[in-house]
Amino acid sequence: MGKYYLAVDIGASSGRxxxxxxxxxxxxxxxxYRFQNGMQEKNGALCxxxxxxxREIKNGMKKCKELHKIPESVSVDTWGVDxxxxxxxxxxxxxxxxYRxxxxxxxxxxxETCISQEELYKRxxxxxxxYNTIYQLEAVKNTHPEYLEQAESILMTPDYFHFLLSGQKYMEYTIASTSQLLSAATGDWDWDLLELLGFPKKIFxxxxxxxxxxxxxxxxxxxxxxxxxxxxxxxxxxxxxxxLAVPAKGEDVVYISSGTWSLMGVERKxxxxxxxxxxxxxxxxxxxxHRYRYLRNIMGLWMIQSVKKELTEDLTFGEICEMAAQESIESIVDCNDESFMAPKSMIKAVQQFCRKTGQQVPETTGEMAAVIYNSLARCYADTLEHLxxxxxxxxDTVYVVGGGSRAGYLNELTAKYTGRRVSAGPTEATAIGNLAVQMLSDGMFADVDAVRDCIRRSFEIEEY
Incomplete structure (x- = not known):
């Protein structure tokens, strides 16, 4: 029998x-095991x-038992801020x-009545x-102050699942950093900031x-x-x-973690x-x-995922990519425009943006996809320039990891707009990084470089 490790990777639309x-x-x-996820409206809010x-976390663990593959450890990762x-x-x-x-x-x-955006960023x-945690907590303070009065602890989403699994409460560094409440200098909570904002320090x-x-x-x-x-x-x-699963070493490495969101940046000390x-x-x-992910948040494949849900045709993402590649429409939208955050219709939101900015309005599925993919690639190029x-x-190279690494057409466009080589893969980057930490904790690897060497040998990487 082998030595197994189990990653529970939960995204905004599914978990596995x-x-x-x-x-x-x-x-x-x-x-x-795989299961569906998504926000549902409850009491007038998206929850x-x-x-x-x-329940689904436990159901997937039961599958391990059925397979007679008992893991040494289990770890859960999720989206941020919630x-x-x-x-x-x-x-x-x-x-x-x-967060939506x-x-x-x-x-x-x-x-901002307590602290300016400039000072907040500096700290x-x-x-x-x-959608950052700081603003969500401010919303709770203003609409349900009794919750903060009654609260004995706060846990970020994956921390809560780790608590349900182990009975122990921890607040993990990388997820905590998405809150906009950690001190960049110390890597711990900015306790003075919490007091300034009127958030109860005892719960952290x-x-x-x-x-x-x-x-x-x-x-x-x-x-x-x-x-x-x-x-x-x-x-x-x-x-x-x-x-962590980017298959490259050194500081001269720029990555795109491509999924519902596209996170593009570099690792810094x-x-x-x-x-x-x-x-x-x-x-x-x-x-x-304790490294820093110096990056820019880009709306990512959320836009094309939302369009796909609206289509009457049952098309795969691969087929949508192929249709987009046949189009010559040159319209570009700002992927990070607020209108694309949670529209009732993504198709109408893209069309409205193009109409408002005097550009050709996409009408067909292929045109719509072409606008979105070209807009994403243009955004990547702009981000690279700023980086x-x-x-x-x-x-020299843009490393694309995650589900979006399979989008060949988008990778080609990324290479075209950035003028750089694109290395795509591994696809299961989030789960791989999750598993890598478990293996590092268990002494299976000496350090991060050893992990990344293993990842390069283990998974298929395509270049564009």
């Missing part, structure tokens, strides 16, 4: 359980169903509202985004680094899934895990909290081994 083992110096993956998600508040009896206070909900409208102005290194635990062993499965979970194993904190923010960095829309999120200016470095 990936088992891994090392064989002949290579990492071998096996998807054992996550955490009870359902935890959280739960727990009372003294560890009951969730209120609904588990998600509109409750944060007007909250930036309220936060945290995190770029302003309306000091952050823990990826690789921390949270404990073993709770007895109830052991009985349900049929085995016991360690619970290890990965780089709990899915992008933190994905960046020090944050850049300058005004110039803020004005260029860059953020300094936490990475493995090189801000870091003073030149990047």
């Amino acid at each position: 359980h990936i088992l891994a083992e090392l064989k002949d110096g290579k990492m071998e993956l096996e998807e054992v 996550w169903d955490h009870e359902y998600l935890f 959280f739960v508040l727990l009372d003294a009896d560890d009951r969730v206070l209120g609904d588990t509202v998600g 909900d509109s409750r944060t409208q007007g909250m930036t102005e309220k936060v 945290t290194g995190i770029h302003w985004q309306l 635990r000091s952050v823990s680094m990826p690789g921390t062993v949270a404990g073993c499965l709770r007895k109830e979970v052991q009985d349900e899934v049929g085995f016991n194993c360690k619970v290890v904190l990965p780089a709990s923010h899915d992008t933190g895990s994905a960046v 020090e944050p850049d909290c300058s005004l110039e960095s803020m004005e260029a829309d860059f953020t300094n999120e936490g990475g493995y081994d 090189e200016t801000n870091t003073g470095r030149h990047y």
Whole structure:
């Protein structure tokens, strides 16, 4: 029997359980379970169903038992910024509202009465985004102050699932950094900032680094899934895990973690909290081994995913790419425009943007996809230009990891607009990074460079 590790990788639209083992110096993956995810309207807000998600986490673990492949450890990674508040009896206070909900409208102005955006960036290194935890907590403070009064703890989404699995409460560094409440200097909570904003400091635990062993499965979970194993904190923010799986070494590496969001940036040992960095829309999120993910958030494949849901035709993403490649439409939209955040119709939102800016309006599926893919690639090129200016470095290759690495047409466009070589893969980057932290924690690798060497040998990489 091999030595297995289990990654539970939960994205905005789906989750999956990936088992891994090392064989002949290579990492071998096996998807054992997959489930759907998405926000649902509840009490007038867009919410996550955490009870359902935890049931699915356990269901996937049961599959491991059925396969007679018991993992040494399990780790959960998710999207960033969202959280739960727990009372003294560890009951969730209120609904588990998600980042696409509109409750944060007007909250930036309220936060700015306490601290300017410039000072906030200087302290945290995190770029302003309306959905950041800081603004969500401000919304709670203004609409449900009783929740903060009753709260005994706050846990980010993956931290909450680790708590349900192990019974132990931890706040992991990479996911905590997405809150815009961590000090860029210390890597821990900015306690003075919390006090300034009127957020109860008692509910925040000091952050823990990826690789921390949270404990073993709770007895109830052991009985349900049929085995016991360690619970290890990965780089709990899915992008933190994905960046760890970039198959390249050194600081002269620019990556795109391509999925629902496109996160484009570099790894750095020090944050850049300058005004110039803020004005260029860059953020300094936490990475493995206290590194910084210096990157820009780009709307990503969310746009094409949303279009696909509206189509009456049953098309695959590959077929949509092929249709887009046949079009010559030159219209470009700003992928980060607020109108694309959560429109009732993405198709109408793109058409309206083109109409408003005096460009050709896409009418067919192929034209719509071509506009979106070309707009994404143009945005990547603009981001690369800013990265090189801000870091003073030149990047020969753009490394694309994650589900978007399979989008050959988008990769070709990225190479065209950036004028650089594009290295695409591995596809399962988030799960691989999650698993890598577990293996590092278990002593299977000496360091990050050894992990990345293994990843290069283990998975197919395409170049454009």
